[in-house]
Amino acid sequence: MQNNLSVIVLDKNENSREVIKGYLQDIGFISDVKLFDDYLKGYEEIKAAGDNCIVLMDISSEEDEDVRNIAEKIKLCTPRLVISSSDYSTNTIIKALRAGAKEFLPKPILKEDLIRVLSQMASINPEQEFSQAKIITVYSNKGGIGKTTIAVNLASELAKVTKVKVALVDLNLQLGDVSTFLNLNPTFDVNYVIKNMLDKEEDVFLKAFEKYKETSLYVLSDPSYIEQSGSMTPQMITNLFKALRKVFTYIVVDMSSNIDANSLKILDCSDWIIFTTIVNIPAIRNAQRCLNLFRSRKYPGDKVKIIINRYMDNDEIKVDDIENTLGEKIYWKIPNNYFTIMEALNKGNTVAEINASSNVANSFREFASKVSDDIIEQEVIQYRV
Ligand SMILES: Nc1ncnc2c1ncn2[C@@H]1O[C@H](COP(=O)(O)OP(=O)(O)O)[C@@H](O)[C@H]1O
Ligand SMILES: [Mg+2]
Known part of the structure; x- marks a missing residue:
C-alpha cells in the first residue's frame, strides 16, 4: 500500500x-x-x-x-x-x-x-496497473468462415460506438490478411513490436500501429514474411497482450483456425471468444468439437459467445436446432450479404463505409454496441457483488 x-x-x-x-x-x-x-x-x-x-x-x-x-x-x-x-x-x-x-x-x-x-x-500499483481492457478473439476451427471479416468490422464499429482506443491485432501469423481487408501498408508488424516495442512509452508504442483513418482504431498486422511467423512463442503472446492491455480498452484479435500452442495461449488469455460458425452440418459438427475443447479448458461460462455468420432467414436449419445441438445459446447472427462484403473486401473498406444502411453494416453496428454494453454490464455485476 x-x-x-x-x-x-x-x-x-x-x-x-x-x-x-x-x-x-x-x-x-x-x-x-x-x-x-x-x-x-x-x-x-x-x-x-x-x-x-x-x-x-x-x-x-x-x-x-x-x-x-x-x-x-x-x-x-x-x-x-x-x-x-x-x-x-x-x-x-x-x-x-x-x-x-x-x-x-x-x-x-x-x-x-x-x-x-x-x-x-x-x-493500486500504477506500474502494474492495467486498464479494464478486454481481449476479444474471433475464432473458428474452420477456415473461410468469416473470422477476418468479423474481426475487422467488429473492431471498427467498437471504435466508432465507444470512441475509446481499440486495437485490431492480426495473429494469423502465416496467412494474415487484416491489412488487405483495410487496405493498409503497415510499417511495423507483430513480430517487430514484440521484439522491440513492448517496453516503450504509450506514444512511441502507438506509432507501431496503423491508425485507421480518423477513428480510434489501431491496427497491428502480421509479419510480411512467413519465415518470421515461426519464431513466435506462447510467452511472447503473453507479453504482447500485457502491453496491449495497458494502452487499449478493447483488443480485437484475428487468428488462424489451427490449434497449436500459440493459438491455445491466445484463446486462454482472451476475455471473450467470438466463436464463429455458419449454418451447415459439417460446420456445426466442427463447432461441437471445438466447444468440447473449450469446456475441457474450463473457460468460464460467459467467455465463449457463439456467432452465426452468413445467416439467412430461409436457412433449412433453424437457430433452435443449432442451439439444441450445441447446447448453447446463439449470441448474434450476421446476415449473408455477398455483394456488400465482397465490395468491402475488394476496396479495402469496412462494410459500413461501403453501405452504412445495408443489413450487414447494421448488424455489425448493433453487434459492437451489444458487445461493449455486455462487457460493461459484466463489470457492473462484479462491482455490485
Ligand atoms: N456475412 C457474410 N456474407 C457474405 N459473405 C461473407 C460474409 N462473411 C464473410 N464472407 C465471405 O467469406 C469469405 C471468407 O471470409 P474471411 O473473413 O476471410 O474468413 P476467415 O477469416 O474465417 O478465413 C470471404 O470471401 C468473405 O467475403
Ligand atoms: Mg482470416
Whole structure:
C-alpha cells in the first residue's frame, strides 16, 4: 500500500467537499486533501501530482460529454479515479465505469465506504496497473468462415460506438490478411513490436500501429514474411497482450483456425471468444468439437459467445436446432450479404463505409454496441457483488 498520497476532490457542492475533507482527516496513507469546484483547475493539480494522487470526482451535475473528456485526461495522469454521483442508477454506474473510474460511490458518501474505496486506491500499483481492457478473439476451427471479416468490422464499429482506443491485432501469423481487408501498408508488424516495442512509452508504442483513418482504431498486422511467423512463442503472446492491455480498452484479435500452442495461449488469455460458425452440418459438427475443447479448458461460462455468420432467414436449419445441438445459446447472427462484403473486401473498406444502411453494416453496428454494453454490464455485476 502506498503512503503519502494526496486526494484531489472535484465537486461542485461546497457542503459535500467539506464533509469529505472532514472524513479524510487522520488517515495514515493520505498526506493532503485538495478541494476544487473548478474541474479544470483541479486537473492542473492532478497533472502535477501524477499517480501520487487519488481523484474523487463528482458527476452529479456534469454533462456526459464533459465527464468523458475530463476522465480521459485524468486517466493519463493517474489510474486512481473514483467517481461519485447522487444518481446511482445502473446507467450512471455504467457511465462512470465506462469513463474509466476504478470505483463508484453513491452520494451522500458514507465515511466507511469512502475509507474502504480510498484504501483500495492506495493498494493500486500504477506500474502494474492495467486498464479494464478486454481481449476479444474471433475464432473458428474452420477456415473461410468469416473470422477476418468479423474481426475487422467488429473492431471498427467498437471504435466508432465507444470512441475509446481499440486495437485490431492480426495473429494469423502465416496467412494474415487484416491489412488487405483495410487496405493498409503497415510499417511495423507483430513480430517487430514484440521484439522491440513492448517496453516503450504509450506514444512511441502507438506509432507501431496503423491508425485507421480518423477513428480510434489501431491496427497491428502480421509479419510480411512467413519465415518470421515461426519464431513466435506462447510467452511472447503473453507479453504482447500485457502491453496491449495497458494502452487499449478493447483488443480485437484475428487468428488462424489451427490449434497449436500459440493459438491455445491466445484463446486462454482472451476475455471473450467470438466463436464463429455458419449454418451447415459439417460446420456445426466442427463447432461441437471445438466447444468440447473449450469446456475441457474450463473457460468460464460467459467467455465463449457463439456467432452465426452468413445467416439467412430461409436457412433449412433453424437457430433452435443449432442451439439444441450445441447446447448453447446463439449470441448474434450476421446476415449473408455477398455483394456488400465482397465490395468491402475488394476496396479495402469496412462494410459500413461501403453501405452504412445495408443489413450487414447494421448488424455489425448493433453487434459492437451489444458487445461493449455486455462487457460493461459484466463489470457492473462484479462491482455490485
Ligand atoms: N456475412 C457474410 N456474407 C457474405 N459473405 C461473407 C460474409 N462473411 C464473410 N464472407 C465471405 O467469406 C469469405 C471468407 O471470409 P474471411 O473473413 O476471410 O474468413 P476467415 O477469416 O474465417 O478465413 C470471404 O470471401 C468473405 O467475403
Ligand atoms: Mg482470416
